[in-house]
Each structure stands twice: as C-alpha cells, then as structure tokens.
Amino acid sequence: MLNLNDVIEINGVCQVIDYKDQKYLSLKQEFEPAYVLLQDKIRSYYDFSVSEGELLNSAYNLALYAHRDQLRRSGKPYFVHLLAVANILADFKLDMEAVVSGLLHDTIEDTFVNREELEKIFGKTITDIVDGVTKIGEISGKLGPQIQQAENFRKMLLSMTNDVRVLLIKLADRLHNMSTLEYMPAKKRERIAKETLEVYAPLAHRFGMGKIKSELEDLAFKFLDNKKFQELARKINEKKEEREAYIRKVIIPIEAELINQNKKFKIYGRPKHLYSIHQKMEKRGKKFEELYDLFAIRILVDSIEDCYFALGVVHQIYIPVYDRFKDYISVPKTNGYQSLHTTVLGPEGKLVEVQIRTYDMHQIAESGIAAHWLYKENIGKKRNKIKNDDYETNISHIRNLLEEFGNQGEGDFLKELKVELYEDDVFVFTPKGDVFRLPQGATPIDFAFAVHTNVGMHCIGAKVNDKIVSLKYILHSGEIVEIITSQNQHPNANWLKTVKTGKARNRIKKFLKEEKFDEDAKRGEEIYHKELQAAGVNEKDVNVEQLLEKCSLKTPKHFYAMLGRGEMTISRVMSLLNITPPKKKSSGSFITKILGRTKTDDKILVDGQTQVDVSIAGCCQPLPGDDIVGYITKSKGITVHKKDCPNLLKMISYRDRVVPVDWEKTPQLYYKTTLFIEADERKNLLKDITTVLAANNSGIINIEMKRVDNKVSGFIIIEVNSLQQLNKIIQQIRREKGVKVLDRK
Numbered sequence: 001m002l003n004l005n006d007v008i009e010i011n012g013v014c015q016v017i018d019y020k021d022q023k024y025l026s027l028k029q030e031f032e033p034a035y036v037l038l039q040d041k042i043r044s045y046y047d048f049s050v051s052e053g054e055l056l057n058s059a060y061n062l063a064l065y066a067h068r069d070q071l072r073r074s075g076k077p078y079f080v081h082l083l084a085v086a087n088i089l090a091d092f093k094l095d096m097e098a099v100v101s102g103l104l105h106d107t108i109e110d111t112f113v114n115r116e117e118l119e120k121i122f123g124k125t126i127t128d129i130v131d132g133v134t135k136i137g138e139i140s141g142k143l144g145p146q147i148q149q150a151e152n153f154r155k156m157l158l159s160m161t162n163d164v165r166v167l168l169i170k171l172a173d174r175l176h177n178m179s180t181l182e183y184m185p186a187k188k189r190e191r192i193a194k195e196t197l198e199v200y201a202p203l204a205h206r207f208g209m210g211k212i213k214s215e216l217e218d219l220a221f222k223f224l225d226n227k228k229f230q231e232l233a234r235k236i237n238e239k240k241e242e243r244e245a246y247i248r249k250v251i252i253p254i255e256a257e258l259i260n261q262n263k264k265f266k267i268y269g270r271p272k273h274l275y276s277i278h279q280k281m282e283k284r285g286k287k288f289e290e291l292y293d294l295f296a297i298r299i300l301v302d303s304i305e306d307c308y309f310a311l312g313v314v315h316q317i318y319i320p321v322y323d324r325f326k327d328y329i330s331v332p333k334t335n336g337y338q339s340l341h342t343t344v345l346g347p348e349g350k351l352v353e354v355q356i357r358t359y360d361m362h363q364i365a366e367s368g369i370a371a372h373w374l375y376k377e378n379i380g381k382k383r384n385k386i387k388n389d390d391y392e393t394n395i396s397h398i399r400n401l402l403e404e405f406g407n408q409g410e411g412d413f414l415k416e417l418k419v420e421l422y423e424d425d426v427f428v429f430t431p432k433g434d435v436f437r438l439p440q441g442a443t444p445i446d447f448a449f450a451v452h453t454n455v456g457m458h459c460i461g462a463k464v465n466d467k468i469v470s471l472k473y474i475l476h477s478g479e480i481v482e483i484i485t486s487q488n489q490h491p492n493a494n495w496l497k498t499v500k501t502g503k504a505r506n507r508i509k510k511f512l513k514e515e516k517f518d519e520d521a522k523r524g525e526e527i528y529h530k531e532l533q534a535a536g537v538n539e540k541d542v543n544v545e546q547l548l549e550k551c552s553l554k555t556p557k558h559f560y561a562m563l564g565r566g567e568m569t570i571s572r573v574m575s576l577l578n579i580t581p582p583k584k585k586s587s588g589s590f591i592t593k594i595l596g597r598t599k600t601d602d603k604i605l606v607d608g609q610t611q612v613d614v615s616i617a618g619c620c621q622p623l624p625g626d627d628i629v630g631y632i633t634k635s636k637g638i639t640v641h642k643k644d645c646p647n648l649l650k651m652i653s654y655r656d657r658v659v660p661v662d663w664e665k666t667p668q669l670y671y672k673t674t675l676f677i678e679a680d681e682r683k684n685l686l687k688d689i690t691t692v693l694a695a696n697n698s699g700i701i702n703i704e705m706k707r708v709d710n711k712v713s714g715f716i717i718i719e720v721n722s723l724q725q726l727n728k729i730i731q732q733i734r735r736e737k738g739v740k741v742l743d744r745k
C-alpha cells in the first residue's frame with residue numbers, strides 16, 4: 001500500500017504532498033481528536049488490520065491536504081463535511097473501504113486529485129466508489145428544478161451504480177448536507193430539500209434504512225414547511241411528560257410478566273418522527289389532537305420464538321384491536337423489514353401500537369442494507385451473541401433483501417454486491433430535466449413517443465448532449481435527449497426496425513395502417529369507377545347502402561379499401577347486387593372475360609395508338625413490367641405476349657405481324673396470372689400459401705391441385721397489379737416449407 005510520502009503525478013508533473021504546509025498542519029492539529037474518535041468508532045464494531053489502518057490514514061491526510069483551502073458555506077473547513085460523512089458511514093457500521101471512500105468522496109469533483117492518482121494510492125475498488133459518487137453529483141446537476149419523475153431518477157441512480165456503497169455514501173453525504181442546509185441560499189435550499197424528500201428518502205426506504213429515512217424526511221420537512229414543522233414539534237413537546245407517563249403505565253404490566261417468565265428483553269416507547277405524523281394528518285385529514293398513534297411501544301427480544309411469546313403476553317394484558325395485527329416476521333416487507341405489529345386497547349381506552357422484533361431485525365430495520373457488513377464481520381469473530389441458527393435465519397433475510405439486487409454468490413457475496421436491478425433499462429433526461437425510463441437499446445424515436453405521441457409522430461431528428469445524432473442512435477443512461485420535430489414528418493415502416501418500446505411500435509403501426517387504408521381506399525375508388533364503366537354498368541344502378549350492408553361495412557371508404565386491397569372485385573359486387581352486365585361484343589373464353597376490362601382501359605399503348613382492340617395472351621399472361629410484343633391476329637385485334645413466349649416464337653415466322661407495344665405508365669388494374677406449384681404435402685400448406693397471397697393483397701381466382709403419393713402439384717390463378725408484386729409473392733411462397741417448385745406458367 002502506498003502512502004502519502006509517495007510521489008503523486010499530476011498532469012505529468014510530480015507533486016509530493018507537502019507535510020510542512022502550514023494550512024495542512026494546522027488543520028491536522030485541529031481535527032486530530034475527532035479523527036481518533038472516528039478510528040475508535042470503527043474499531044468498536046470492526047477490528048481492522050494494520051494495513052487497513054494505514055489506508056484510513058492515507059485517506060485522512062489526502063482529504064485534509066487536498067481540501068485545505070476550501071470552506072463550507074458555514075465558514076468551517078471543508079474537511080468537517082468529509083469527517084461527518086465518514087462518521088455516518090461508521091454509524092452504519094460499514095467496512096473500511098466505505099469509510100475511506102467517504103473521506104475521499106469529494107476529491108475527484110472538487111480538488112486537483114483525479115481518478116488515475118487516486119487509483120495509484122487507494123486501488124481500483126475505492127476509486128470506482130468515489131468515481132460513482134462523483135457521477136451521481138453530475139447527474140443530479142441535470143435534474144430540472146421541478147422533479148417530475150423522482151421515481152425514475154431513483155431508478156436511474158440504481159441502474160448506474162454497480163457498488164451499493166456508492167449510494168450509501170451519497171445518502172450519508174445528503175444527510176450531512178441537509179443538516180447544514182440553512183447556510184444555502186433559499187432557492188437552492190428548497191430544491192435540495194425537495195430532492196431529498198422525493199429521491200433520497202425513498203431510496204433509503206428502499207434499502208430498508210429506516211433511521212436515515214426518518215432523519216432525511218424530518219430535515220426536508222423542516223425546510224420545506226417550516227411553520228407546520230415547528231408547530232408539530234411544539235405540540236409533541238408540550239405533551240411530552242404526559243405521554244411518557246402514559247407509556248410507563250402501558251409498559252409496567254408487560255415488563256412484569258416478561259420478567260416473571262424469565263425472558264430477556266428491552267421495552268421502550270418510541271415517538272414517531274414528525275414527517276410521518278404530518279403525512280398521517282394530511283392523508284386522513286385529521287387534526288393532531290385526533291391522532292392516537294403518535295408513538296409505538298417497542299419490545300426487543302433475542303429470538304423469533306420470544307417475539308411470538310411477547311405478543312401473547314401483550315394480548316393477554318390488553319385487548320387487541322381486530323384487524324390491526326400484522327406478521328412481518330413470516331412475511332417480511334420487500335425491503336427486508338421484519339416485526340410483529342399489533343394495536344391494543346391501552347389504559348384510559350386509548351389505542352396503542354406495539355412492535356415486537358429481535359435485536360437482529362431491529363438492526364436491519366434501522367440500517368437495512370448497511371447491516372450486512374456487520375454480520376459479515378461478526379461471522380468469524382464470534383463477537384455476536386446471536387445463536388447460530390438465528391444467525392442463519394438472519395443472513396437469509398438479508399439475502400432475501402439483497403436478492404433483488406441480483407446477487408446470488410456465496411462467501412463474498414456481500415462484498416461483491418452489485419445493483420443489477422435496473423440493468424436492462426436506460427434512463428435519460430429531457431432538456432428540462434425530466435427523467436424517462438426506456439428499455440436497453442431504445443432510440444430517440446422511443447424517447448420521442450415516451451415524451452408525447454405528437455412528438456413521436458413528427459420527430460425528424462435528435463440531439464443527444466447537444467450533438468445531432470441519427471434516429472437510430474442507441475441511448476445511454478444519463479444522456480440529455482432533445483427531439484427535433486417537423487409537422488411534415490410522419491412515421492415510416494423503417495422506424496419499426498428501430499424502436500424498442502411497445503408504445504412507439506403501436507403508434508407507428510397504427511399510423512401506417514391508417515395511411516395504407518387511405519391509399520387503398522383511394523385506389524379502390526378509382527378501380528370502382530373505371531371497372532363499372534368497363535363493364536358497361538351505370539353507377540346509378542349500384543345500391544351502395546345495400547352493398548355495405550351485405551358486406552357488413554361501415555362506410556363507402558371501407559368498401560373502396562377492400563377493393564383497393566383486392567379483397568373484393570367488381571364482378572363480386574355485381575353478383576352480390578344481382579346486376580347483370582350487358583353482353584360484350586366479343587364473348588370469348590373465361591380468360592378473356594376477366595381480361596376484357598383491360599381492352600377498353602387504354603392500359604396498353606400500342607405503337608402510340610390507343611383505339612386498337614388489344615387483349616392479353618392467355619398462353620403467357622404478361623404483366624405490367626414484363627417485356628412484351630403485340631401479335632396481330634386475324635380476328636381478335638392484337639394479342640399481347642411476353643417477348644420470350646414459346647407460342648410466339650412458333651408464330652414468329654409471321655414476322656410482319658409482330659408490332660412493338662408498351663405498358664402504360666400507371667397501371668391500376670388487376671391482371672390475372674397463373675402460378676405452377678410442386679410441393680411435399682403437409683398440413684396447412686394451402687393455408688400458408690393463401691396467407692402469403694392475402695398479405696400481398698393478391699386476389700385468388702382459382703386453385704387447382706392434385707395429390708400423387710406425398711406430393712402435390714397444380715396451378716394457382718391469382719390477380720396481381722404489378723410484376724413487382726408478383727415477384728414478391730413468388731419469392732415468399734418459395735420460402736414456405738415443403739415448396740419444391742413455384743413458377744409462373
């Protein structure tokens with residue numbers, strides 16, 4: 001272990017702590033007695049080794065030296081604060097690393113000492129702890145004046161801390177700062193008091209540290225509502241003697257019976273802390289005079305058995321109030337708290353609350369998570385009087401308490417304690433200082449939707465810690481995120497690949513669905529008018545209301561959307577409404593009937609002329625996008641073939657009958673196409689194929705398949721509106737299990 005005689009390198013320059021520095025020497029002289037008391041306090045619960053003693057010395061000297069020119073707002077040397085924090089940590093009975101870190105907790109933030117130097121002298125563990133405390137300070141600075149989401153901030157602290165001692169030091173730091181808060185300017189005072197009440201007191205509660213929680217709450221109460229605080233303090237004080245006399249009256253018979261039964265115990269009355277009384281008055285809307293549970297009688301005993309025994313004694317002497325008994329021994333609170341609670345009818349008909357617990361439970365109720373270091377130290381030294389099986393029960397309770405923190409290991413499990421509770425979350429700030437909790441991997445889009453749906457719907461960019469980042473950027477805990485919005489921006493399908501939160505995902509999906517619905521409806525409406533015209537049906541003859549009713553649709557728009565999606569065809573409309581379309585000139589085959597509508601729709605430009613009678617060849621069924629040629633027939637005008645149609649190649653001898661043709665630019669109609677399939681037979685094959693077709697908005701005209709042994713083969717005749725759509729369908733069906741061959745006919 002290095003000590004302060006060693007050279008410390010700072011910014012590449014070697015510095016030695018100057019032991020002759022006057023300020024340092026006079027401070028050392030001033031604080032020596034207090035330092036000795038600190039050492040004694042630690043020694044009272046922990047027999048530290050020589051090297052641990054040297055470590056403490058090094059921290060003491062470095063803290064004195066590094067802060068020697070700084071004063072607290074009270075005008076006292078800064079070291080007062082460090083010593084106070086170290087003392088509070090020793091009151092928690094924490095280990096040497098924690099106390100040493102407490103002395104050093106402000107060095108990185110406030111002095112010339114940096115991480116590297118600290119690590120050279122004190123090693124990685126202590127440096128990590130001090131660094132952690134410093135980081136919390138930085139994060140706190142980002143919080144807004146109004147803490148809107150204190151709970152998330154608490155979780156953020158937990159998620160960013162991997163050694164629980166960091167938070168214990170922060171609590172000790174806050175406790176001392178609260179006790180000297182009167183020196184702060186009023187505005188800062190209020191902010192700190194509020195933060196204490198909303199962030200640090202609940203954190204202490206979370207750790208089961210009842211004592212520090214009450215102290216923090218009362219201090220915050222004192223600064224936030226001084227009038228009420230003073231009034232309550234005065235009222236409680238006024239009745240002090242009367243109350244104490246009453247407590248004696250309650251206690252005496254219990255005491256007598258327990259002594260009679262040869263039990264070892266401690267019994268006393270405990271006034272509740274001011275803030276909890278204040279909260280009760282507010283919550284129940286009662287006046288101080290109307291509250292009966294201003295204090296509780298507490299009985300401490302050696303074993304769990306004795307807890308229940310003492311409970312029996314209390315219930316023998318006083319009548320228990322129905323429904324007020326709580327057994328937190330068999331079912332501890334989530335923060336590890338254990339006790340028996342009962343309320344009885346005391347002398348003069350007053351209600352009295354009684355709490356019964358073992359000394360160990362008491363230790364845990366007061367110090368919570370901090371208590372475990374004590375047990376760890378006691379285990380080898382047999383200094384504790386706790387019986388072995390009781391110790392086991394106890395350690396398992398503490399273990400339960402810590403389990404939430406993700407620690408499973410044996411032996412050194414307490415020392416290696418990690419706070420992994422919120423490992424899967426990130427916590428980020430708005431520029432105003434509100435905290436949002438998001439899952440690991442969340443992006444600015446998730447954040448935008450978490451802030452407000454409207455922000456999410458229009459987010460176009462983001463700044464993280466003032467730097468522009470992409471919307472795919474992965475957020476980290478502690479970052480400040482600002483969203484840039486534009487009213488012209490809307491979600492797109494790519495966003496779905498980026499987001500992690502359900503909220504963002506659902507909102508984007510909903511938007512895309514609505515957007516698609518609008519598009520489908522628009523396309524459907526066009527199809528409706530064109531195809532009715534093509535079929536020679538007068539629109540006035542179509543009873544739209546009847547149609548909607550038959551299809552169970554709400555609005556014409558829903559009907560158009562179905563048409564647009566290909567889930568409905570005009571021929572189906574006509575059969576539903578019993579409309580017989582007027583006969584066409586060329587009757588033709590079934591295929592040409594379906595394709596007939598293309599003839600009059602000018603979908604194919606033939607050599608610049610549009611009035612030519614054109615039909616799609618049934619042999620190769622070309623689609624928009626296919627390379628095509630026209631073939632002049634003797635009786636049916638021009639048929640359009642794919643350029644590589646084998647039938648056409650046979651006819652190519654009539655070269656002069658082939659004419660160049662091209663697709664019109666914006667094809668809107670549906671074209672029939674036939675797919676050939678070969679597959680291994682399996683359950684749901686047909687269903688899976690039709691699912692692909694439906695997902696791609698393709699209409700199904702006919703499916704013909706036959707089975708030979710375990711193979712199926714056949715044709716699927718579908719309607720598509722583009723080659724692109726068809727290719728997608730082919731690719732997707734080919735990927736289906738069991739499909740061996742899938743091609744266009």
Ligand code: MN
Pocket residue numbers: 081105106173
């Ligand atoms: Mn501090």
